[in-house]
Amino acid sequence: DSLMRTLTPRQRVAQLFMVAAYSNKTRLDEDSVSTLIKDYGIGGLIFFQGGPVHQTRLLNRYQSQSRVPLLVAMDGEWGAGMRLDSVLRFPYQMSLGAVPAADSALIYDMGREVARQFTRLGMQVNFAPVVDVNNNPANPVIGFRAWGENPAAVARLSRLYMRGMQAAGVLAVAKHFPGHGDVDADSHLALPLVRVDKGRLDSLELPPFKSMIASGIGGMMVAHLNVPALDNSGAPTTLSQPVVTGLLRQRLGFKGVVFTDAMNMKGVISKVPTGEAEIRALLAGNDVLEFSKNVPLALQAVLAAVDSGRIAQARIDESCRRVLALKQWAGLRKYRPIAEQNLFADLNPPHARYLSHRLAEHSITLLRNQRNILPLQRLDTLRLATLVLGGSPADTTDFQRAVADYDAQAAHFHLPAAPTLDELADIRAKLFSYDVVLVALQSLGRLPATNFGIAPEAQLLLRELTKPGQQVVLSVFGSAYAVAKVRDYDRASAVVLAYQESVDAQRLAAQLIFGGIGARGKLPVTVANNLPAGFGLTTQPGLRLRYAHPEDAGMDNRLEARVDSLMQQALQAGATPGGQVLIARRGVVVLRKSYGYQASNGASKLPIPTEQNGALAPGAGNFGSEPGSTRSAGPAA
Template sequence: MNKYQKIAQCFSPAAFIHDTEENYQAIEKLIKEQEIGGLTFFHSRHSAAANFEKRAEVLDVSGTFEKLIGLINRYQAISKIPLLISIDGEYGLAMRVEKTPQYPFAITLGALKEDAERWVEEVGFRMGKDMKSSGIHLNLAPCADVNTNPNNPVIGYRSFGNDPEKVAPLAFAAYSGMKKAGIGACLKHFPGHGDTATDSHLGLPILHKTKAELKAEELLPFQYGIDRGVELVMVGHLAVPALTGGKDIPASISRELITDLLKGEMGFKGLVISDALNMKAVANLHPEPGELEWQAFHAGNDILCFSDHVKEGIGKIAENASDKEVDAVFGKVMDLKNRLGVMEFKTIEVPAFDWESHSQLQKDLAENYVSVISGEINTKELQAMAKAGKLGYREFFTQNPSIFSQQLDLPIAPIEQAEKVILAVFVPSHKPLNQFGMDQGVMDELQKLAKSKTCILIHFGNPLALKHLGKLEDFEAVICAYQGFEEVQGVVTQTLQGIEAYGS
């Protein structure tokens, strides 16, 4: 193989499942003419643009999964060397593909009370199995970011928590589960995106911390993983001046950070993947096509993700990199392909998921993480009040009555007559934009009710949204359910009936 062909193996541009035939053919052209090494699949251009355009919704399109399988088969059939197929599925295929199993968010798994590492590894394993059966070789997850900034616009629910000592083993457990399922996984976003206030899709976050502070927090989960043999790390688009001689240079294109710190000082021997090279934090720095790709390669990245200028990038790297550098990276990429079974590609059939087993896992997990986080639940008193016609119920941010309201199975009094009210909040969005999608007027109404009557709050959703619902002490008790899954609603019903698997 010539130098250009070897460099092309580093490239994993974006492929959209829902796209035009013209765009599908453009990907085929990249595969045939540039001989790229892989593809990273996303749902659609619409959902990929959601970050840039400050939209939170996802376009709902039917047949996504079948389309994905069809495209993987179509693209693999024309590639000389089988393609490394990647997806960014932090909570499973469902992050990108409708009607596939969705697993709890990292923040939810961070709330597990018993055997957290074992359960997180099991979730990683199940996710990995779903992906492997779908022709995917590499999941660009989990996040090893420590979410120490509660107002972080981009990490939040994607992190296992705000304590590095807890995040480290859980991120490694998720990674290990995926590896056990036979797919690749990577810790991200090195050197740590948790304490930032800027979304790197939109601008460059700058982390003003000393090296000692970074070692104690941000870098700790990465070092934990490296010490235990993690094979892939994704580098984020954030500047850490303390590690780059005072310069505001994104980590993803910083040789000091990738080659000197990550590979040198921290002893990482595996492959480094760049975060998406189309993100505004870096894309605007090098307007000349191909220059950004060269800077990322020169910094020490082995796989270049979401490059918008593949041909120019290959040309620039070929012009600037030595044969020795190219051979070293090419060797690492081919070794990864061999390890992940990429080279033995066979046509994929659309797999059937075991939904019953998935539902049981969701129930087992929910029994472990649903928690009474404030006050106490007196189940006998609740039953007695319901029988006496003094228990009210109201839910917020639902279009239709929830499964939970049907499962409660208690006589409910009108709010005016009720002495105690159960307030169920179904948080509309897991992202913090516009107060997690919660209307201020509705929240004012909820807070007014909590001050005028004895209320129990049930929070179905991202716990970071709780701060918008008033003080916890305004409620007699607060149950944090973390997610709105059907199984979770069942577990909360059990909690109110006095049936608890793990206690609070």
């Protein structure tokens, strides 16, 4: 209240605007944000794509230009890495929806770690979790971003993620109220119509939001939807007083901060022009206007509406007070510039990588296992081949490298996602003599309308490969819904669903196939009549070595740094030109790394080839150097 009294009516309105900022654009774009801060007094920023170092420098600059500390947000559904390069990405929400209930406390730990990322980057608000119940497989915008189709499970996982974040001092924002899970249009491009009655909303879409409110969530994001059951005027829900004030505030009793979804999306501006849209959003009961298409125009329109009496000053003050209270809660009164020193290490600590690996391991789901083919037995009697469909033919994938850890004799093949008929015939002939073919569907798309990128040519090849006489293990590195798009998935001997194409997902799928880990994941959504939500076969771990982190073997996560230091000392002292280190404990390989060269005499120095690492156990295969990491791209939120 003391700060409120120092703000003019214009400044109070400006506090309600949250402006888009990027750390990968031009100096002109950066200067335009500075202008909005210095000349217009905006209240907050939402950061989008870029990198952590430049974002840190920009944010320090922006905060120094603002009279009132800026409230800073990001879409971090799977962490700050959703928007920033060089930052660890946790698994997608649908991947995490597959984690068995007994292990779901890990989601709380993830929430705390994501909040730690945000705090280290000087951000106070995470537009997460996605609380939508994704019960429409054709949903073009939510899909893998949702926990699943069961309202109770969505509520439980959302609560865990929210509590972890807020316990660590970052505001969680549930989205997309009143429920974006059953739509067939993308609100970035159009206004989706939700064709359900109040009874359905009360039983399916709304319960997770009610649960979040009862559990103390501090933020709520309202979506751009047309929901006639809640407002028959055709207005987007963001601009609907019956939805924002009547339902969210009054009926559900939400007392926190209400954010609009981005006000530049076609879901709103295709119906109402910029300026008028912001006026209606405030009249509806929203507190923060996110990403207006034209901030000066919108700000002037709102001020004119206040001057004319269309918007009461009390309505502005109510929202401004909430925004300032949030800044107080987030500690912005004691704001200090963000330190750049050790930024990358702080954002990617060993314990976070270990947590992400554990989450991925618990999510991998086994959908089919005819005659208990998995885990593969007696590798000495089998001729194995891998076939990756999709991606670059020049690169051996992390999945293939992980397979080689167990079977150094396995042959590896690759085809583009849409191979030619000649390529199909050639690969079919090459694979004919192998007992087991491990097929990996990679580079999958995110849109159901495009069959998730599964081409007809790939379907034809899978039909040929799954004919009697050859065993095929199919691994799907994409959406759970993509499995149903594989016409002959039920002809495969086994089907492994990894949900995404991260390094962890690829390596863990291979470990499951060979028995390094067991299968424990459960489908978060219904894929087919014989694959309902909650389905998932189990296998026992421990048949062969598994590859994990030191913590999995009861060891310190600083192990690698200590070994690096020792090996560096040996190399510098000339004790050896190079060497290899492999550490395993309790059946877990926790480190495998090559250092230096084979010899130091002469002008030519040959790096130690990975194939010189020896097998550790019967059937375990050879262990190479730790492969470099890759990352999968995140969508616009």
